[in-house]
Amino acid sequence: MDHLLAGYRRFRDGYYAANHKLFEELATRGQRPKTMIIGCADARVDPAITFDTAPGDVFMVRNVANVVPPYAPDGDYHGTSAAIEFAVKGLEVENMVVLGHARCGGIATLVGMNAQAHTTDFIEPWMQVAIPARERARTIAAREGRAADHLRLCHLTEIEGVKTSLTNLMTFPWIAERVADGRLSIHGLYFDITSGALMRLDRTTGIFTPVT
Numbered sequence: 001m002d003h004l005l006a007g008y009r010r011f012r013d014g015y016y017a018a019n020h021k022l023f024e025e026l027a028t029r030g031q032r033p034k035t036m037i038i039g040c041a042d043a044r045v046d047p048a049i050t051f052d053t054a055p056g057d058v059f060m061v062r063n064v065a066n067v068v069p070p071y072a073p074d075g076d077y078h079g080t081s082a083a084i085e086f087a088v089k090g091l092e093v094e095n096m097v098v099l100g101h102a103r104c105g106g107i108a109t110l111v112g113m114n115a116q117a118h119t120t121d122f123i124e125p126w127m128q129v130a131i132p133a134r135e136r137a138r139t140i141a142a143r144e145g146r147a148a149d150h151l152r153l154c155h156l157t158e159i160e161g162v163k164t165s166l167t168n169l170m171t172f173p174w175i176a177e178r179v180a181d182g183r184l185s186i187h188g189l190y191f192d193i194t195s196g197a198l199m200r201l202d203r204t205t206g207i208f209t210p211v212t
């Protein structure tokens with residue numbers, strides 16, 4: 001805890017002091033971010049640092065493995081869907097980004113999990129949303145002759161997981177409507193922690209290419 005409080009004091013005396021006008025303005029006029037990022041809760045992947053954003057720039061939700069569940073207004077506790085609804089209908093963001101990343105623990109759980117015998121209360125049921133990604137990854141890995149290569153399978157599932165989240169975003173009727181009329185665009189990115197490389201998904205070809 002001391003580490004956090006020391007960090008807060010550095011922030012207060014440094015960043016906040018230098019940018020207090022921005023904070024005051026944001027407090028007065030409210031937030032008007034143009035972008036929503038759906039990222040992973042992983043401590044190593046902080047979108048505000050990766051994209052060097054300022055306060056007020058990005059509306060963000062971080063969950064296990066940057067998963068977007070399908071549209072399901074069924075009265076359950078849909079935290080991610082609630083954030084998406086507020087970003088789209090309340091803030092009218094113009095861009096939605098799903099940010100995947102390398103060495104994702106949630107994806108590793110999905111790759112290794114046994115559907116018949118869950119060992120976690122919430123993580124495995126949550127990760128089931130991304131099973132289509134794992135199945136596509138298995139097909140690709142088998143085609144490559146690397147079906148038993150756990151790391152390769154995880155990487156492919158991370159990549160395919162971004163696509164599954166984008167597919168599920170489009171099941172929200174008010175997202176599909178805004179994408180169709182051009183008010184909203186959706187994007188897939190993938191961050192490699194080790195190399196610092198960022199890959200961007202071409203949604204037409206389904207291929208990720210490095211951002212130069």
Ligand SMILES: [Zn+2]
Pocket residue numbers: 040041042064065066101103104105106107
């Ligand atoms: Zn992750």
